[in-house]
Amino acid sequence: MPVKIIRVNGDDIVIDEDRARPVPFHSPSEALQTHCDLLDWIDTDEGLMTIGRLHRARQRESFARDGEGNQVPGDDEQVTEGYRCALWDTVNHNNTMYVSAHMCDQLQALIPTFENEPLWATDLPDEKGTVLFEAAIKSVMSGKTDGAQEDPIDYWIKGFAYRRIYDQKVEVFRNGLHMVINVQAPPGAAEVDSRMVAFEAHDGIIVWPLFDAGEMFIAEGQWEEHGEPPVLPMVFSALPFGPREMWTADTGTDIYQMRQIVVTLFRLIWQHILVEDDHFPRAEQRRIDRIVRKRKRLPDDGEEVKVRHLRRLEHEYEPTPRDDAPGGESHPLTYRIIVRGHPRDQHYPSLGPARINGQWNAASHRRIWISPHIRGPEDAPLVLKHALDAVVR
Numbered sequence: 001m002p003v004k005i006i007r008v009n010g011d012d013i014v015i016d017e018d019r020a021r022p023v024p025f026h027s028p029s030e031a032l033q034t035h036c037d038l039l040d041w042i043d044t045d046e047g048l049m050t051i052g053r054l055h056r057a058r059q060r061e062s063f064a065r066d067g068e069g070n071q072v073p074g075d076d077e078q079v080t081e082g083y084r085c086a087l088w089d090t091v092n093h094n095n096t097m098y099v100s101a102h103m104c105d106q107l108q109a110l111i112p113t114f115e116n117e118p119l120w121a122t123d124l125p126d127e128k129g130t131v132l133f134e135a136a137i138k139s140v141m142s143g144k145t146d147g148a149q150e151d152p153i154d155y156w157i158k159g160f161a162y163r164r165i166y167d168q169k170v171e172v173f174r175n176g177l178h179m180v181i182n183v184q185a186p187p188g189a190a191e192v193d194s195r196m197v198a199f200e201a202h203d204g205i206i207v208w209p210l211f212d213a214g215e216m217f218i219a220e221g222q223w224e225e226h227g228e229p230p231v232l233p234m235v236f237s238a239l240p241f242g243p244r245e246m247w248t249a250d251t252g253t254d255i256y257q258m259r260q261i262v263v264t265l266f267r268l269i270w271q272h273i274l275v276e277d278d279h280f281p282r283a284e285q286r287r288i289d290r291i292v293r294k295r296k297r298l299p300d301d302g303e304e305v306k307v308r309h310l311r312r313l314e315h316e317y318e319p320t321p322r323d324d325a326p327g328g329e330s331h332p333l334t335y336r337i338i339v340r341g342h343p344r345d346q347h348y349p350s351l352g353p354a355r356i357n358g359q360w361n362a363a364s365h366r367r368i369w370i371s372p373h374i375r376g377p378e379d380a381p382l383v384l385k386h387a388l389d390a391v392v393r
Helices: 028-042 045-058 077-091 101-114 194-202 254-268 282-294
Strands: 005-008 011-014 096-099 128-145 148-164 169-174 177-182 204-212 231-233 237-240 275-277 307-309 322-324 330-332 337-339 342-347 365-370 373-375
Touching (some): 028 045, 028 077, 028 096, 028 128, 028 231, 028 282, 045 077, 045 231, 077 148, 101 128, 101 254, 101 365, 128 204, 148 231, 148 254, 194 204, 194 237, 204 254
Parallel strands (some): 096 128
Antiparallel strands (some): 169 177, 204 231, 204 237, 275 307, 337 373, 342 365
16 A cells, blocks of 8 residues: 655655544534633643644744844744634634534535625624534645745635734733734735735734644644644634725635635624524533533633524525516415525615615625525415526537
């Protein structure tokens, strides 16, 4: 059997196909356990070491400053601890979002249709959060070796952690350390960074992709040596609010791909059809009870646990559907039909008027996904129409 070798950060690593891997999660309670395990791992020595290695591998130069304004090297222990604190503070938030495999498939299929959608502060479901995907989402990671750019590497994202940014900075107080991350172009940069210009105008979020630790730690015993993290947080990306056209990024970069995942997911859950449910199946409730008993606290000191279903599984009926007839008249349907799922630009009055001076107001619209549903009176017969798609040139 041929030996598989991959080159990572200039090192040749032999891939162990039989290596130990994290246990996958297939339910909200298992996702909650993964969230708790990730928070614990970040606080370990192995977590600190891994976070430091990741930042040093991706950053060619450190712009960190101490309390007196002096520049410090990128491998400084306090710099690494500061990055760890920012991530821990983000993950230590009582919002665990579990995305089922079915919704992951839908998310992956919809990403191209939301390519040019802006990201706004009103799109965020919370100030901070940890999102976990049951099925991994395909993405890329830009590679660098000794300062040189390599071809992007395909990876599978198992989720992400995010936090809102105010005034272009993240400020964290923890373990006697005051950490400030300024999201801005490096001092003395020769070229104008359009993404940082967009951040200066609108602020935004920072996002840590969460990768499958079993896929990232590929050598024999590597996963165990690093403390067996359930998922592996990577270096954060800064994503500004505002129109996509305000900043440039190659479509093959991890920053661009991460933005596409974030925008599409947040728009999928934009519609107010979320169901907050405290009632779990018995097996799920027992698992959650064990998690609460085992830990002194949940992230953010929260003891209340609920599931937010991203989309209802049952069909939604339109009680008074109608078709638009010529002349502006409307006629109620006398039968029921199945409407395909489709994206739609929806106006939200709370965000402003639909039009300003006769022009469409983009700030008050959001592209959302309308799920397949049955349209027509509930007591009317269901008409199943055959669909013929012709792909022609």
